[in-house]
Amino acid sequence: MNTYGDMFRVTVFGESHGKAVGAVVDGCPANLPLSKEDIQKELNKRRPGQSIFTTPRKEEDEVEILSGLFEGKTTGSPICALVYNKHMRPKDYEKLKDTPRPGHADLTYKLKYKNYDYRGGGRASGRVTVGHVIGGAIAKKLLQYTYNIKILAYTIKVGKIEGDFSYYKKPEIFENQESLKSLESKIWENPLRCPSSNYKEMEEYVLKAMEEKDSVGGVVEIVALNVPIGVGNPIFNKLNGELARGLMSINAVKGVEIGVGFKCSELYGSEMNDEMYFDDEKNIRFRSNNCGGTLGGISCGTPIVLRIAVKPTPSIGKKQRTINLKSFENTEIEIEGRHDPIIVPRIVPIAEAMVAVTLADLMIKGGFIHPCCL
Template sequence: MSGNTLGKLFCVTNFGESHGPAIGCVVDGCPPGLALSAEDIQVELDRRRPGTSRHVTQRQEADQVEILSGVYEGVTTGTPIGLLIRNTDARSKDYSNITDTFRPGHADYAYWSRYGVRDPRGGGRSSARLTAPTVAAGAIAKKWLREQHGVQVRGYMSQLGDIRIPFTSWAHVPENPFYAPDAAIVPELETYMDALRRDGDSIGARIEVIAEGVPAGWGEPLYDRLDADIAHAMMGLNAVKGVSIGAGFESIAQRGSEHGDEITPEGFLSNNAGGVLGGISSGQAVTVSLAIKPTSSIRVERRSIDRAGNPVMVQTLGRHDPCVGIRATPIAESLLALVLIDHALRWRSQCLDVSERP
């Protein structure tokens, strides 16, 4: 099965299934000499971990990471880093009623159409469970970017369903399960999610991710543009149906006199470009916005077909996120960090000796 590796110089190959014995990844191309421990990775995994509040899946996974290779005496060696996360709380029997049917809006039908076989246990390879290795790899990327270039990658939820969340302070983001930047709105979000869970339904969300401290010059023209690679990586996150950079779709209604970010000796006066011009970083913050669709595994009965093409009614039991966007923030941060470290290494390999810089 192709399509499991992200990156060119900093390459992450993801493996495993939702209800298999373990999931994990191999990180190849990490520069040597980076101080790295399991604790460095675990702090990020704990942010994504299931079962941390009543608003997410109650699957109880410790998500304890094991470093199998690539680290010696506390530092990376430059060789492939093997990361393993064991599955300990899979309940495959919960999926017995959908073995021969397809959940509307889920990858079930598409996987079966392509491969002629699928693993129905928790969605198999299409499960959001496979984002845990992404976060583990992203922890390494975040650490290197922060220590080598002072880059900080962080995100927050800006909308849950039809509730828009105002940005008040970054300090509020880690203090609630929604990654909401406004503490005052959290009770409203909790009430909304409680009602949604009682209905057995799901909802979408909008996530904002920002990388500050990115120097000018990262990225490549045309097909390997920095923003193109960001969009490519973000669309690899389960349930993402839209990615915008900077002003995004709002730029449709902007005039050129408004959208074009004016430059002064002190810097840019705005950031409609989202920190990327012509596929190359401008030195401003890289800003990305994601649209997350509603979870397709819900208790509400819906029409579908079985493998023989007969009409059926489908209801999904088991433990699921009523809004996958609630745990998406650390995943989106990791994906942005993975793209940035890959482009940082590409810049270093080709343009390190370039001296003419503004």
């Protein structure tokens, strides 16, 4: 369905070529200071048209808040916020009507729902994630306001080029306010959202694919700082399981890992286990963070570290073989127009949003944040 979360609930709506896209965010406690700018700021991060790598479709995405605020604060009532669709390219979508694009949801949507708004990808369009980001913006504000939680996503790999920055390469960056700020600047200044110093290599890699009318994938890392101990549930609603679901609900994500992730399979227990100690103030500390912030599905106080695998944009100009669902014939397709040769940078703010919403929901359910009133 189109609702995410149980107590902090984001219901998204809208199609790429409908009147509007947006979300109703229910369960945000009353008294959170919230402004239009808090949401707009996050929406701006996902806006395309910001570099040569993104589609030139100019999405102004000016958010309008229809409900739930009073005198600059939340009231505990549902917050409906949306963005009207303005600049729809007068593209000939008729072509796509019966010819599903390989790697796309065209086929499965069409077979599942029969009446399918194929224009611009309809409900499967990246544009729908405006709703995710609206939910994420409110969740981020709530988490920051209550626990000073900070969520940061960035690209660590593009195609075969691995960046020289990631949490496990430089964990100390995340322990210092200043270095963290500088990291954040690097992320949002770079069109690939990659704070690594070898980002030029990555750009060339993408440009080369563009020339061949092809696309590339990558890996995004997400870090959440200051999450208190105890978030998440022991059996089925584990923190890691919920985060995996949230991140996998982003189209194009084909894998999720936490902590050292798949590398854990190659470690010995004695290497993997994070040993504990008391520091001088008798705070519980860990000598490593291989677990990535959760033990037994519950946060243990260390940074939460996740990585997601993002597949190459399925829309490519290169000729591909496909089928015609009307004529029942095998055919070929060359997708026209400008398409992002890499979707990774646009996934970055959505990944932050999904982690924020997941944490907000679990922290309300877990008694960390009061469900009605701050």
